[in-house]
Amino acid sequence: MKQQSLGEFEELVLLMVAALHDEAYGVAILENLELKLEKKVNISAIHVALKRIEDKGFVKSRFGGITEDRGGRRKKFYTITALGKKMLDIQYELRASIYQQIPKISFG
């Protein structure tokens, strides 16, 4: 099987979906990311990233209840799948292992 790819922003969104666990929907992800990154993120970027990682099978979704402040629209909640979690682990290990290779000496 071809190695699934995960872009940088997609990885961030996926991480946030995992972190928010069961409470992750568009606006929540947006606000939490803005908080962590300390910069403005656009909602459209979030949705595109969500659609892509859902197509790749890293997250699955369910619809929540109707709330008044959303103009009667349902929320779509995302949860990370096992595949998504594995992907995050791979990424994390990859980064960690490369990080381990940095010689301590260079920065004195």
Added chain:
Amino acid sequence: MKRTLPPHLLLRFFRWFCHPKLLKYIEGDLMELYSERLKEKGKRTADLRFIFDVLLLFRPSIIKPTEGYKNLNSYGMLKNYLKISWRNLLKQKMYSFVKIGGFAVGVAACLLIALFIKDELSYDQHYANHKKLFRVLGVISEDGASKKGVAFPAPMASALKEDFPEIVETGRYNNSELFGAGSSEVRVADKPDNAYDEGFVYFDQSLVNMLQLKFIYGNPEKALSEPNAIVITKRKSDKYFPGENPVGKLLVINDQADRTYTIGGVIEDFKPTSHLQFDFLIGMVGLEFWKDEQQYWGASNYATYVLVEEGTDIPSFEAKLSNQILENYFLPMMLEEGQSEADARKFFKDTNAHMEMQPIDQVHLYSFGVDDSLVHGDIRIVWLFGGIALFILLIAAINFINLSTAKSANRAKEVGLRKVSGSFRINIINQFLSESVMFSLISFVLGLMIALLTLPYFNMISGKSIVIPWTYWWFTPSLLVLSVFVGIIAGIYPSFYLSSFMPIQVLKGNLTQGAKSSPLRSTLVIFQFTMSIILIISTMVIYRQMNFILNTKIGFEKDQVVLLQGTNTLKSQVVTLAEELRSLPGVVNVSNGDYIPVRGSKRNGNSFWNEGKVNIDPGVQSQFWRIDPFYLNTLGIKLVEGRDFNSDLASDSSAIIINERMAKELGGDLLGKRITNYAGLWTVIGIVEDFHFESLRENIIPLGLVLGQEASVLAVKLNTENMSDNISAIGHVWEKFAPHQPMRYNFLDDRYAAMYDDVQRMGKIFTSFSVLAIVVACLGLFALSAFTVEQRGKEISVRLILGASVNSVFQLLTWNFVKLVVIAFAIATPIGWYLMTKWLQDYVYKTELGWDIFAVAGSMAILIALITISYQSLKAAWMKPITNLRSE
């Protein structure tokens, strides 16, 4: 509390472009963000951010696909329909075979016939001016029948051009054997060997221009403008002058070395779809067949073509032209020949003599009854074939409808279940329509293959060289469109019928609709068999007429007569040749004469009068032949009165032998009396029995025979069956006389049969079609009977157990179908009788349309149907009852 909403226009824009599956929750997110921002930063900022967000969402992964996201769903449904159809097809192999096989046969027949019709309709369309080119026809009514001819006096073409401003150009040709056109021996001037060739014609330069014949060599404008110029076709140029430009070379025709023809040009071969088919066009500049022939209005030998001005009103012009030509030219000619004006006018009036202009693109198909010695198609044949093709397709489509509705019981549960799971009626209709389109597509592919395989045979019997036009852009698309169309037509009734089932009833299991023999199905079976029986009757009548033609007493002996052709090059030596041949042991007699009693031989039309009655009585239109003293004996023509010619009597040079018809027309006891025509005064020495020297379609016309010599045909009557020995003996003699000319011969009985090629062809075509029709109809009947047996299986088993005999079960199962065939026969008989009476009207001498034909055709149809049904019925009747009853 009234909610503050984001910019309405932008929201609508978003709803429009967003993929419907994503729309709801993205919109929810947008709204949530908007309301938050509204609280924190005020309406203005919230609006701006909203606009910004929406515009950024306008990207490919969010926008809905242009082809509509719902397609996905109905594609899936279609896939399901086709899968179910395919499974049904495989599950019921026999029924599928009947449906598809019958359809494919129908399609193949239709395809071949469509190509045939297309070919027939394309005649003469390639001439650049074909919309403005006309052939002039002369029409005379005699005895209620109108006779059309194309031959006109030589000067008429120039008269037309001078007298009528509407006419741009006129041109003539003369292909009469009497003038040396037709077939000839031909050779290149500096070579000794003669070769036989056909397609000689006298042709005007102006006609070359009008038809815009394409030249390969030579100047199109001047190719025939010198005396003794000749234009030949490419294939003849390749034959006599391979690989060179023959312009300026000389040809010798019929060994007349003192008169050579200079080649003025080479044209492309006439297209197969041209009504004119010639190979040697001889120019007519300075040509006169007798003194002042080109100015003489009393002899009609030239086919005349005219090119009219654009926009000429043809009907009114026709009338004007007829009037003026009759008034200004024919009337003076008749007066000059001694008729009174009153008589001449009476003749015009009685015969309704007039001229017609026939567009040249109609010459091929609309020349029935036109005497022009060209080979024609016939628009009636085109219609007939088209009709037959349609009938065969219809019969196949009926099989399709019948079987689909009959087998409906098997599909009823499926329909019920589909409806219960939410199918609308329109979905079911779509399902069955797509199923029938699938069947139709498969049938078309199969049909195309069948057509491809049978094309050589079809070409053989239709006398065409049709190819399947793969390379034309329209061919494949139109086939596809047609197959979908036919599929929909054939599927409409079954799909509406099947989709009408009530789910509750079919699922409960009390469905008997399919099992009953519906009145519609019976009607369709009757229709199929009516068509088939009509075709059988037609085939039988055509064959009977053919038989009649070949075996009728024609008044001369056509068997064992060899015709040696091209003896005119031997000149006076021909008499010696005849003498030598006569001394051969196998030869009974030899006659030298061009006037052979089969169509396509030399003919010479003349008027005869009793002595002293010229221009007082109307002349008797007759044939006037020059023969030798052995003619009657060689051809076995019987004398009724008087005696044969005697070459020893010098007085016989002015003697004439006439046929009974001539004697009747001239009236009185003619033996020993004198009669006259343009060539002199003749004493009648004998009267022969009427014999058929033209097709049996025509009446025998009056005939006068006088002595003459030096003709191009030697008729040799042989006495034994051993043909090959005799032919080689004749060959040896021939070689002595004409070493440079290969002997060319044919048999009189072959020539006779060739006159009726078209009838034989019709017979073959009808046989093929009736076989096709009956096969397809029987396939349907077979499947229907199988179905009945299947449906009534239990009933039959119970009957058998209760003591029914095999006989009674057989009757029970077959009678219903046989009844339908009998009804079909009753309908087909009058229609067949009417059609065939019409067809036989073309013949003056014809076979009787006896009751036996109908009896045989009817019993044949019933027998075939019975055999077809018997298989299934007997199978059912002989079956062990237990096999059917055990299932429950």
